[in-house]
Amino acid sequence: MKSLNIKIGLITSLMVLFTACETIDYEDTNVNPNGPTAGISSQLLTNAMISMTTILVDETPILYMQHITQGQYPGASRYNTLNESYDSWYTGPLMDLNRVIDLNSDPETAEDVIAYGNNANQIAVARIVRAYFVHYMTDKWGALPWSEAFMGIDNPQPVFDTQESIYNFLFTELDEAVAMVEMGEPGPTGDYLYGGDMDTWITFAANMKMVMALRLSDVSPGLAQSMFEEAVATGRLITDNSDNIEYTYGTDDASDSPWMDNFRTREDYILSRTMVEYLRDNQDPRLFEYAEEARDSVSPVTNFPGDIDLGYVGAPNGQVNGNVPSYSFIRSEIIYTPDYPTPIFTAAQVYFSLAEAASYGWNVGGGTAASLYEDGIEASMEYWGVDATGITDYIAAHPYTGIDEIAYEKWVALYLNGPEAWAEWRRLDAPYLEPSAFASDPRIPVRMAYDPSIADNNEANYNAMVGFQGPDNNYTKLWWDVN
Structure with a gap:
């Protein structure tokens, strides 16, 4: 009887507990009371901008361009890096920037995130930075999933967009981003590089547009000239080292120079x-x-x-x-030096670009190919601390005679700017760089191959891409590399 009473009591207790559970609201049980209730767009932008260092100190193309080489472990100097994955760009900084754009575009969230800067200005900066990343990516791999990217389970196997279509998108993206800037309104607070200075971001976009335009000079000269002259017309191209756009690091281990x-x-x-x-x-x-x-x-x-x-x-x-x-x-x-800055766009780079454009007869706003070439040398040497006498003597000994001089001086001036030096070397085919004698394949790569998982997980679209771009190896030239 005692045992029976215990069992009845236990059952009754469980029934009471179960009934009580039906009336308890567990909706906030797993909600952090100290956490944010809306997306913090400033943190997303900051997190994305950190990835700029991956481009600015990308050792592999610097090694390809023979500015430097390696010591005891010369893998990349021997072109052993055959494939790289682009997945982390899509799941990391590009996703963060898309979220910044979405939060500031959706009326339901725009009012919350305006605390982190004017909505339009946040979107503009996110679009410019996103364009910077995508430009780096397409000049590295070529075709990329873009128009069907970021669709998640709705489309896990996106098509590859041609590099030509990606460039067209990027030109439009930069123009639209600049057009939506609201001067006089607060810039994004997550912009730890330029403090939300929208004027700097407009300059950033103009110089990036100039670089992209010149890249197309051989494959699409009409578009190249049009886009280049539009960049010149903005009056934003950098012509003085005091206006160079740089990435400045911090002094702690988490933010110091790579x-x-x-x-x-x-x-x-x-x-x-x-x-x-x-x-x-x-x-x-x-x-x-x-x-x-x-x-x-x-x-x-x-x-x-x-x-x-x-x-x-x-x-x-x-x-x-x-x-x-x-x-x-x-x-x-x-x-x-932990906070020694890395140049992004410089006066020297601009002058050499203007010199080349002038040699084609494009409108560069003044100056000749020869004078702009000399301006480029002067800007580069001044940036690195060469005295006036050294500059004058060097220019006198190395007069402008044609595009090969521009290509060589640009290669020198882009010291340690691996991605840009590599792209311009591929486009201009100068200066002459003798491939490493220690490489198993004695050819300097002209693109990076996709990670093998791409062919496995997106076979049909991968095969279609190979059909229009060419074999997926390190020696298939990109769309704009036609010489």
Whole structure:
């Protein structure tokens, strides 16, 4: 009887508990009372902008361009990086920027996120930064999923858009982003680079448009000229180093320069023999600004008065250069100063672009190919601290004679700007860069192949892309690379 009473009591208790559960509201049980109740667009923008460093210090194309080479582990210098995945761009910064745009476009959320800056200005900056990322991606891989991207389970196998269509989209995207800027209204608070200065972002967009336009000079000269002249007409192209657009890092481990991170535990990047010898042969004073003297060796040849270049030694590209102190390192301020800035768009880059455009007869707003070429050299050398006498002497010894001079000087001026130097080298086919003798395939790559998972997971669209773009390897030229 006692046992029966216990069982009855237990059943009764469970019935009461079950009945009570029906009246309890658990809706907020898993809600953090201290968490945000709406999307924080400023954090999304900040998180996306951090990925700009992946482009600005992209070592692989810098190695391809033989500005530097590697020490004991020369994988990329031997072109061993065959495939890369673009997935993290779609799931990371591009997704964040799409969310910023959505939050500021939807009337139901726009009122909440206006606390982080004017809605239109937030959208404009997000679109410009997104265009910057997509431009980098298409110049690296070529065709990309775009018009059908970000559809989730509704379309997990998107088609590949041609590079031509992506460029057309990007031109429109930049124009529309600039047009929607509301000057005098607050810029996005998540913009830790330029403090929400919309004037700077308009300049950013104009210079990016100029770069993109010139990229098409061979494959679509009419569009290239039109877009280039539109960029010139904005009056926003950078023609003074004081206006250079740069990425400035922080001083803590979380925000410092990737170059400092590269050299924190291992000294693996050294000056390429190609760069050192080109500068030495031309008695280019930038040699002494780009590099440090080798600690354990001297050069077997010199070419400067007084043998002042004796200590500058470049390493063979792709060789196992185990004793790295025998070679010149990158300028110490770059690799050991945590907040040393990385250029994005510079006066030198603009002047060389204007010089090339002038040689085609395009409207560049004044100046000749020769004068703009000289302006480019001067801007580059001034940026790196070369004195006036050194600049004058170099220009006198290296007059403009044609596009090859522009291509060479642009390659020198784009020192450590891997993606842009690689793109311009592919387009202009100059200067001559001898492929590494230590590579299994002695050809410098002209694109990055897709990750193998793309062919496995999106086979039909991948095959269609190969049909219009060409074999998915490192040596199929991109749409604009027709020479």
